[in-house]
Amino acid sequence: MTERAISEVAGRNRTAHLVGGSALILAAILFIAEFSYLAGAFDYPDILDRSAGEVLPALIALGSAGRFVWILYAITPLLLIPAAVGAEERLRHVAPATVRVATGFAIVAAISMVLGLIRWPSIHWEFARRWATAGVSERASIETVFAGLNSYLGNFIGEFLGELCLSLFFVLLGFAMMREGGRRRWLGATGVAVGVIGLVAMLRNATRVVAPIAEANNLVLPLWLVVLGVAIGWGHRRSPGR
Numbered sequence: 303m304t305e306r307a308i309s310e311v312a313g314r315n316r317t318a319h320l321v322g323g324s325a326l327i328l329a330a331i332l333f334i335a336e337f338s339y340l341a342g343a344f345d346y347p348d349i350l351d352r353s354a355g356e357v358l359p360a361l362i363a364l365g366s367a368g369r370f371v372w373i374l375y376a377i378t379p380l381l382l383i384p385a386a387v388g389a390e391e392r393l394r395h396v397a398p399a400t401v402r403v404a405t406g407f408a409i410v411a412a413i414s415m416v417l418g419l420i421r422w423p424s425i426h427w428e429f430a431r432r433w434a435t436a437g438v439s440e441r442a443s444i445e446t447v448f449a450g451l452n453s454y455l456g457n458f459i460g461e462f463l464g465e466l467c468l469s470l471f472f473v474l475l476g477f478a479m480m481r482e483g484g485r486r487r488w489l490g491a492t493g494v495a496v497g498v499i500g501l502v503a504m505l506r507n508a509t510r511v512v513a514p515i516a517e518a519n520n521l522v523l524p525l526w527l528v529v530l531g532v533a534i535g536w537g538h539r540r541s542p543g544r
Contacts, residue, residue, distance in 0.1 A: 315391055322388010323535015329381040330527035336375040337520075343368060350452070354429070354445040361422065362430035372423035379415035379464070382408045382471070388534050389475055397478035404474035411467035418460015421451050457507050469500030475530070489533055496526045 340346035343364055349357055364372075386408035390401040429444050436444060476493025479486045503519035505512050 318388045318391040320388075320535050322385045322391070323531040323533070325381040325385040325388070326527045326531030326534065329378055329385070330524040330531070332374065332378045332381075333527070334524050336371055336378065339368075339371050340375065350456070354433070354448040355441070358426070358430040358433040358444075358448070361426060362433075369423045369427060372419075372427075376416055376419035376423065379412045379419075382412040382468070385531070385534070386471065389530075392534050392537070393475065393478040393482070396481045400474050400478045400481075404471050404478070407467040407471040407474065411464050411471060414459050414464035414467065418455050418464055421455050425451060461507065462504055465500055465504040469497040469504065471497075472500065472526070472530075473497035479533070486533075486537075489529070493526070493530065496522055 337346070344360060349360060361368075386405040389408075390405045393401045426448065429448055433441065433444060472493050476490040476495075476497060479490030479493060482490070499515060499519050499522060502512050503516040506516040
C-alpha cells in the first residue's frame, strides 16, 4: 500500500472515530434535555403507569412543541449506529469479533428503542386527539389498544429488547477495551459494570426490587455515554504489537 493510500485510510478511520464519539456525546446531551423536559411537562416516566384517561389528555396538552420533543426523543437512539461503527473501527485491532457482535447489538438496540418510543408522537398522539370527543365505547377501544401498544412496543420491544442489546453493547465494548490493557483496562471494566447495571435495571417492569438500580442507571447512562464518546473519538489508539 502506498503512503498516500495509507494516509487516506488513516483519515477515514479518524473520521469514523470522531463521528462515533461525537454521536455518543450528542446522544447524552439530547437524552438529558429531552428526559428533563418530559419529566417536568409530562410527569414522565411515572405517568406511564396511569390509564389512558389520564395519559392521553396530558399528552395532547403538550402541544406542537411537546410533540417535537417526543419525535426527537424517539429518534435519538439512532445515534447509537454511527457510535457503534466508530467504536468498531477504534477497537477492531484488539478484538475484531467482539466489536463486530457489539455493533450488531447496538443496531438492534437503536431500532428497538425507536420503535418503542415513536408510538408517542404518532399512534398515541392520534388517540389523544380522538379521546376528547370519543364516546364510551370508542374510549374503551382506544384504552385497550393503548395498553396493548404500551406493553408490546413499550415494555417488550423498547425497554426489554432495546435495553438488553444496549447493555450487551456496553459489556462487549468493555471487554474489548480491557484487552487493550494499560489505562484502557479500568475504562473497559467500567463499561462492563455499566452494562451489568443496565441488565439489572431493565427488570424494573418485572419487579420493583430493582427500582433503585433503575434510577441509578438513568444517572449513570448519560455520564458513561460522554466518557465512552471521548474514548472513541479522541482516545489514543494503540498500534498492533505495541
